[in-house]
Amino acid sequence: MTGRVLELWTAPSAAAPMLRSSSADAVAGVGLAGDRYALGGGTWASYPQQEKQVTLIDADEVAAVAAEVGVPLAPGLTRRNLVTRGIALPSLVGRYFTVGEVLLFGTKRCPPCTHLERLTGWKLVKALAARGGVNAAVFVGGTVGEGDVVRLVSDDEAAALGAPVGADRPVPRIVALPD
Secondary structure (H helix, E strand, O other): OEEEEEEEEEOOOOOOOOEEEOEEEEEOOOEEOOOOOOOOOOOOOOOOHHHOOEEEEEHHHHHHHHHHHOOOOOHHHHOOOEEEEOOOHHHHEOOEEEEOOEEEEEEEEOOOOHHHHHHHOOOOHHHHOOOOOEEEEEEEOEEEEOOOEEEEOOHHHHHHOOOOOHHHOOOOOOOOOOO
């Protein structure tokens, strides 16, 4: 199962507009260089570090929500870092995967919060609840960029890249989504 990164977004601070880039440095244990969470200043900065390093959302889910709600919701407005297509993002939770040369671990699903509604002025929480993407932690850094392939990797492959497996393997947080 593989997908592809279509867009890459970061913001320098909690409520700052998202800025699109063609690539960014992913720093192990930190996130995307220049992004609010890597800088320690995101809205959810008090949450566990692994849960906010990188966020991913599916472009087709964003388009579906925009049509459903009747607003011009573009992927960059969702405040997620990587916009993907072709891979079921919920399947990444609890698994290692690569984006280009970067090794990530899916830490949890990422339903939106009312902060997104405050910034956009649109009622999006309910429509995006099960389509808000996923959070991931960076285990092996490198450059990530638009066009990169997103693919699941085995624990053996992750271990060969230096990631913890077995009893030291990270544990995802299960987020209950509304029905």
